[in-house]
Amino acid sequence: MSVLVVIPARYASTRYPGKPLVALRGAAGDAKSLIRRSWDAAMSVAGVDRVVVATDDYRIADAARTFDAEVVMTSTACENGTERCAEAVRNLGDGYDIVVNLQGDAPLTPAWFIEDLVAGLRAQPDAQVATPVLRTDGRALNGLLEDRRAGRVGGTTAVFGADHNALYFSKEVIPFTGNVYSDDADTPVFHHVGVYAYRPAALAAYPTWSAGPLERLEGLEQLRFLERGAHMLCVEVAAKGRQFWELNNPEDVPRIEAMLQEMGIA
Numbered sequence: 001m002s003v004l005v006v007i008p009a010r011y012a013s014t015r016y017p018g019k020p021l022v023a024l025r026g027a028a029g030d031a032k033s034l035i036r037r038s039w040d041a042a043m044s045v046a047g048v049d050r051v052v053v054a055t056d057d058y059r060i061a062d063a064a065r066t067f068d069a070e071v072v073m074t075s076t077a078c079e080n081g082t083e084r085c086a087e088a089v090r091n092l093g094d095g096y097d098i099v100v101n102l103q104g105d106a107p108l109t110p111a112w113f114i115e116d117l118v119a120g121l122r123a124q125p126d127a128q129v130a131t132p133v134l135r136t137d138g139r140a141l142n143g144l145l146e147d148r149r150a151g152r153v154g155g156t157t158a159v160f161g162a163d164h165n166a167l168y169f170s171k172e173v174i175p176f177t178g179n180v181y182s183d184d185a186d187t188p189v190f191h192h193v194g195v196y197a198y199r200p201a202a203l204a205a206y207p208t209w210s211a212g213p214l215e216r217l218e219g220l221e222q223l224r225f226l227e228r229g230a231h232m233l234c235v236e237v238a239a240k241g242r243q244f245w246e247l248n249n250p251e252d253v254p255r256i257e258a259m260l261q262e263m264g265i266a
Helices: 034-043 058-065 081-092 111-123 138-149 200-208 213-218 223-227 252-263
Strands: 003-009 023-025 031-033 050-055 071-073 098-102 129-137 156-160 166-170 186-192 195-198 232-237
Touching (some): 003 034, 003 081, 023 034, 023 252, 031 034, 034 050, 050 058, 050 081, 071 081, 081 195, 081 200, 098 111, 111 129, 111 195, 111 232, 129 138, 129 156, 138 186, 166 223, 166 232, 200 223, 213 223
Parallel strands (some): 003 050, 003 098
Antiparallel strands (some): 023 031, 098 195, 156 186
């Protein structure tokens, strides 16, 4: 089954304008843009046939071409990364069995997250979309709770049923737990990893649906699938000693840089 990875990136982020071009300094002291680190993450994934950056901004396109990325220009009318992926596929043409959306704000995404995600979708023919979830440890959970106490919208959490079908995603920390966890203790809260694998028919249908009330309230694109009754599979992935965090706010830059240095990622 052929796999296309699309990295949707826009300049006009509401919370952090120009985010794809923000420099992140790694363990070797080298500063690389967020879009470059996202590209590097995509290129490290095994079993991928093609990787493209999808953007509506020539500043991002020009930056991506400096490291020989393939760029697909898309419309400014795209409301989110899924719509941008759908437009990119329309521009590229058919021929892919699975399309992966590696959102351009997740430079710490390990290759096996995406490899496991694709394998999970392949193994569940009834699933239309799949997305990874990572069980938080106490350190990650405390980071999510700290963001909410400070009034920041940080990472997204996920809840799913016994069959791993998604029940809900929220920018609040769900499910509620009043327990206190040490940094290295497992918790019942799952961090949603901002990556999606779509079957082409589901991706093509997405832009034809209007956003529902839950998507508008939470600002989470994946809720459009749930509100339309689509079968979304949550694939649990293992950290294997890696830390994970998205770049959502300017305050996340030093946090991610510290993680890059701790993990020895140049």
